[in-house]
Amino acid sequence: MRCAVIVFPGSNCDSDLYKAVNSFEGVDAEYVWYTTKNLDAFDLILLPGGFAYGDYLRAGALAARTPVLKALIRAAERGVRVIGICNGFQVLTECGLLPGALQRNSGLHFICANPRLEVVDNNTFFTSRYHQGEVIRLPIAHGEGHYTCDQLTLQHLQSEKRIVFRYSGENPNGSLDNIAGITNQEGNVLGMMPHPERAMASWMGTDDGRRLFESVLNLYQEPPDAA
Amino acid sequence: MPPEPSPDQIAEQSTYLQLGLSDSEYSKVVDLLGRRPNMTETGIYGVMWSEHCSYKTSRTELSRFPTTGPCVMQGPGEGAGVVDLGDGWAAVFKVESHNHPSAIEPYQGAATGVGGILRDIFSMGARPVAFLNSLRFGPLKASAGNEVTSAKRNRYLFGRVVSGIADYGNCIGVPTVAGEVGFDRCYSGNPLVNAMCVGIVRHQDLQHGTAAGIGNPVIYVGAPTGRDGIHGATFASVELNEKSESRRPAVQVGDPFLGKLLLETCLEMYRCGAVVSVQDMGAAGLTCSSTEMALKGRVGMELDLDRVPQRAQEMTPYEIMLSESQERMLLVAEAGREEEIFTICRKWGVPACTIGRVVGEPILILKHHQKTVAELPLDKLLESCPVYRREAVKSAEITERQKKPAVSWQSPEDFASLLREMLVLPELASKRWVYRQYDSMVRTCTAVGPGSDAAVVRIEGTPKSLAMSIDGNARYVHLDPLRGGRIAVAEAARNVVCAGARPLALTNGMNFGNPEKPEIFWQFRETVRGMCEACESLGLPVTGGNVSFYNETGGEPVYPTPVIGVIGLVEQHEHVTTQDFKEAGDVILLLGETREEFGGSAYQQYRGGRISGMPPELDLDTERRLQTALLAAIRKGLVKSSHDLSLGGLALALLTSSTDELGIHMDLQTEMKPESAFFSETQSRAIIGVSPDLLAPLEDLMHQNQVLFTRVGVVMPGRFDLALNGRILIEEDLLGLRDLWLNGLERIMNSMVVDNPSHLKAA
Numbered sequence: 001m002r003c004a005v006i007v008f009p010g011s012n013c014d015s016d017l018y019k020a021v022n023s024f025e026g027v028d029a030e031y032v033w034y035t036t037k038n039l040d041a042f043d044l045i046l047l048p049g050g051f052a053y054g055d056y057l058r059a060g061a062l063a064a065r066t067p068v069l070k071a072l073i074r075a076a077e078r079g080v081r082v083i084g085i086c087n088g089f090q091v092l093t094e095c096g097l098l099p100g101a102l103q104r105n106s107g108l109h110f111i112c113a114n115p116r117l118e119v120v121d122n123n124t125f126f127t128s129r130y131h132q133g134e135v136i137r138l139p140i141a142h143g144e145g146h147y148t149c150d151q152l153t154l155q156h157l158q159s160e161k162r163i164v165f166r167y168s169g170e171n172p173n174g175s176l177d178n179i180a181g182i183t184n185q186e187g188n189v190l191g192m193m194p195h196p197e198r199a200m201a202s203w204m205g206t207d208d209g210r211r212l213f214e215s216v217l218n219l220y221q222e223p224p225d226a227a
Numbered sequence: 228m229p230p231e232p233s234p235d236q237i238a239e240q241s242t243y244l245q246l247g248l249s250d251s252e253y254s255k256v257v258d259l260l261g262r263r264p265n266m267t268e269t270g271i272y273g274v275m276w277s278e279h280c281s282y283k284t285s286r287t288e289l290s291r292f293p294t295t296g297p298c299v300m301q302g303p304g305e306g307a308g309v310v311d312l313g314d315g316w317a318a319v320f321k322v323e324s325h326n327h328p329s330a331i332e333p334y335q336g337a338a339t340g341v342g343g344i345l346r347d348i349f350s351m352g353a354r355p356v357a358f359l360n361s362l363r364f365g366p367l368k369a370s371a372g373n374e375v376t377s378a379k380r381n382r383y384l385f386g387r388v389v390s391g392i393a394d395y396g397n398c399i400g401v402p403t404v405a406g407e408v409g410f411d412r413c414y415s416g417n418p419l420v421n422a423m424c425v426g427i428v429r430h431q432d433l434q435h436g437t438a439a440g441i442g443n444p445v446i447y448v449g450a451p452t453g454r455d456g457i458h459g460a461t462f463a464s465v466e467l468n469e470k471s472e473s474r475r476p477a478v479q480v481g482d483p484f485l486g487k488l489l490l491e492t493c494l495e496m497y498r499c500g501a502v503v504s505v506q507d508m509g510a511a512g513l514t515c516s517s518t519e520m521a522l523k524g525r526v527g528m529e530l531d532l533d534r535v536p537q538r539a540q541e542m543t544p545y546e547i548m549l550s551e552s553q554e555r556m557l558l559v560a561e562a563g564r565e566e567e568i569f570t571i572c573r574k575w576g577v578p579a580c581t582i583g584r585v586v587g588e589p590i591l592i593l594k595h596h597q598k599t600v601a602e603l604p605l606d607k608l609l610e611s612c613p614v615y616r617r618e619a620v621k622s623a624e625i626t627e628r629q630k631k632p633a634v635s636w637q638s639p640e641d642f643a644s645l646l647r648e649m650l651v652l653p654e655l656a657s658k659r660w661v662y663r664q665y666d667s668m669v670r671t672c673t674a675v676g677p678g679s680d681a682a683v684v685r686i687e688g689t690p691k692s693l694a695m696s697i698d699g700n701a702r703y704v705h706l707d708p709l710r711g712g713r714i715a716v717a718e719a720a721r722n723v724v725c726a727g728a729r730p731l732a733l734t735n736g737m738n739f740g741n742p743e744k745p746e747i748f749w750q751f752r753e754t755v756r757g758m759c760e761a762c763e764s765l766g767l768p769v770t771g772g773n774v775s776f777y778n779e780t781g782g783e784p785v786y787p788t789p790v791i792g793v794i795g796l797v798e799q800h801e802h803v804t805t806q807d808f809k810e811a812g813d814v815i816l817l818l819g820e821t822r823e824e825f826g827g828s829a830y831q832q833y834r835g836g837r838i839s840g841m842p843p844e845l846d847l848d849t850e851r852r853l854q855t856a857l858l859a860a861i862r863k864g865l866v867k868s869s870h871d872l873s874l875g876g877l878a879l880a881l882l883t884s885s886t887d888e889l890g891i892h893m894d895l896q897t898e899m900k901p902e903s904a905f906f907s908e909t910q911s912r913a914i915i916g917v918s919p920d921l922l923a924p925l926e927d928l929m930h931q932n933q934v935l936f937t938r939v940g941v942v943m944p945g946r947f948d949l950a951l952n953g954r955i956l957i958e959e960d961l962l963g964l965r966d967l968w969l970n971g972l973e974r975i976m977n978s979m980v981v982d983n984p985s986h987l988k989a990a
Contacts, residue, residue, distance in 0.1 A: 112666045
């Protein structure tokens with residue numbers, strides 16, 4: 001399985017994502033620079049966290065207008081699976097693949113924490129290895145993770161079961177309906193603020209992120225030795 | 228813009244005084260050159276001979292530090308120190324202060340402090356892997372002697388400094404993994420902002436700042452030069468006063484996105500092999516980087532200032548040379564390979580151009596508009612810098628303070644209330660409000676993040692990790708700099724040992740008042756002496772650091788504040804140890820001996836409202852035995868949790884080891900007064916959690932190393948109960964106490980009330 005990790009000049013979780021997916025047997029991940037115009041070779045495309053263009057203009061706004069995003073949108077329309085994490089989620093809303101927007105955290109501060117999340121729907125490409133309603137822990141680290149959209153969009157997200165993750169218990173950033181991650185209508189594009197690539201082994205504090213990659217890579221492995 | 232003064236006018240109108248040269252220093256420059264220097268040349272001498280760049284006052288004292296050891300690959304002198312980690316890996320690390328800029332523009336001052344130390348690390352060829360910081364502010368609450376306006380200002384400074392650090396580090400993608408924050412009236416108006424960065428590098432990829440190769444191009448990489456930060460280094464070398472606000476233009480503005488681009492550009496450039504040497508343009512910008520690189524290589528440089536990228540119009544040579552615009556690097560490349568470098572710079576969108584070349588004669592030649600505007604022999608610029616031996620006198624005030632009794636209050640009755648009051652003090656409360664704003668996990672190598680004695684960062688592809696801590700208790704130093712200096716080093720090293728690491732080396736940030744005052748210089752000298760003793764005894768070399776003098780407002784100095792950054796090596800992942808309790812029923816042991824020592828303690832400050840007496844004693848043999856035995860026990864797998872005792876003594880250590888689930892049932896057999904047992908800050912102590920079945924081997928090991936220990940109690944779910952000799956003195960629900968402690972600082976910062984501390988008790 002070939003997997004692209006898109007790299008913008010200010011991406012900073014690119015190597016974390018790369019390590020995470022490459023830790024699975026049979027996965028061939030590679031870095032793809034933002035000027036690339038063709039993503040035809042890839043089965044999975046990952047938009048990493050970071051500050052693609054230093055959050056100038058708006059987080060994700062400039063990245064959404066780069067050559068690689070045009071290619072990504074075409075790939076997504078063909079049904080290729082796409083995950084945008086943190087800044088990647090912001091890029092996906094900015095380019096219109098996902099509805100809504102991410103605004104500044106309600107507390108106005110950047111937050112780095114390990115919140116609880118509810119797996120709202122395990123009937124997706126990305127969550128099949130979780131139990132329905134399971135509460136997991138995934139790290140967050142963002143200043144603009146407060147998800148918002150209009151009422152009609154929210155109703156659609158709810159009725160079409162496109163809310164994949166919700167904050168469980170404390171809502172760290174003020175997100176509408178406690179939303180932490182959503183998919184597009186077709187279900188092949190996932191955007192989420194939490195970082196599954198930071199939750200790959202118990203020494204990191206949680207390994208709850210592994211199953212997300214196992215789900216989308218459609219494989220299952222015993223987790224490696226915790227050390 | 229008025230024309231620049233001529234060399235004669237500079238002499239006659241004493242313009243050199245504004246440029247940072249004293250009368251005698253100016254005369255020395257005239258003698259050295261055999262003529263009167265022009266404006267540009269005078270400015271260059273002014274910054275290169277500033278305290279910040281030349282260490283002219285501190286140099287003789289700093290030379291006492293041990294700087295060599297088996298693991299030291301680079302001691303003081305380059306951008307940062309380098310220590311060997313084995314297997315071809317090295318760690319690069321340094322601390323630097325950004326106090327004065329942060330006092331007048333806290334957000335940018337702190338952000339550029341982070342950016343500056345970052346560039347010091349990657350200028351050595353290393354990939355930065357962790358940030359740490361040590362901060363000091365005035366009190367956040369109004370009280371007698373601390374006006375409401377002052378408390379508000381302190382909150383503003385605190386909040387903005389933290390934001391500045393967070394925004395820069397988070398954007399760069401380097402985790403901020405550890406730090407400390409202290410509060411005291413002496414820092415009102417002159418906060419301290421010390422930033423530390425740690426990087427790792429393969430031995431063969433180390434870079435240096437030694438220019439070489441006559442005819443090689445000198446290449447400027449990074450942000451265009453503006454008028455910001457002109458004479459920042461000189462500004463750092465005077466006291467703050469009411470006119471300091473007008474120095475706002477001397478504060479640089481940071482751009483973390485460009486900093487990130489510059490970092491990636493440089494690391495990629497090094498890999499292409501065309502870079503001969505590289506140095507960050509930090510303090511004194513182009514002046515310092517060009518002259519230092521040339522002097523280290525015993526060569527000269529000719530620079531054409533018209534080619535320096537500029538973002539302001541009609542900049543003079545003086546301004547171009549002295550600007551401290553951020554995110555700039557200077558490098559010497561192999562002649563003929565410039566295009567390889569420019570290709571990489573274009574990929575990352577970072578401006579770069581050739582601005583000069585290396586020449587054989589050790590001389591700095593500056594051209595501007597086809598004219599030579601400066602011609603300075605380099606040896607006469609740097610090596611002739613005056614060295615001052617300042618007078619050092621122990622002030623009568625210090626002697627007086629030391630003689631005052633340490634205890635000036637009645638023994639308390641209600642220890643539970645006392646504990647609740649103390650653990651919401653900004654000094655003692657959890658710093659979660661601060662570190663939640665820092666991304667501590669990016670790069671996914673952080674094994675232990677903020678909130679433990681030391682942070683631990685894995686070295687990828689090896690079984691090893693780096694442990695790191697930054698620490699310094701200025702109250703002890705204020706009472707007695709010799710002891711305080713010793714304690715500062717010992718405690719930072721102890722933190723790293725508690726995490727399961729062998730301490731390797733240290734970097735220091737020395738924050739003091741005006742060294743021209745004999746009592747300040749005495750503090751400095753004695754602190755260095757104490758630190759040296761501890762370094763020698765614990766086998767810790769000093770690989771670099773930073774001195775920040777003139778930390779005074781309105782003539783009032785800050786406490787002498789040495790900040791010690793220690794890095795240590797964890798040999799195996801399973802040695803990594805944190806301070807939190809692990810399992811109900813584990814036995815908690817107190818290692819070390821407890822005496823009634825309140826001088827400079829958090830308890831004394833709280834109960835007495837001031838500090839007096841002598842700080843705790845520190846016996847270096849005892850300390851070394853404790854550290855050796857604790858590390859051995861951790862490596863044998865006998866220790867489940869480990870926590871150094873510091874501020875607030877045993878009571879606070881037990882609380883900060885508790886988790887939401889696991890607390891303590893303590894019953895200590897002691898002849899001491901309860902307040903001493905709970906709050907004394909005797910040194911060379913730690914609490915460890917031990918599985919009951921491993922107690923025997925652990926106790927044997929402590930006996931062998933002559934480390935005293937006491938059974939304190941057992942880990943107990945949901946409770947925080949402390950008894951002495953069977954009598955319960957504190958009996959608290961754990962979650963309630965944890966809530967007060969964890970959220971204490973956040974409640975203060977979110978509250979509009981600055982002058983009524985009682986709301987905190989109600990919380």
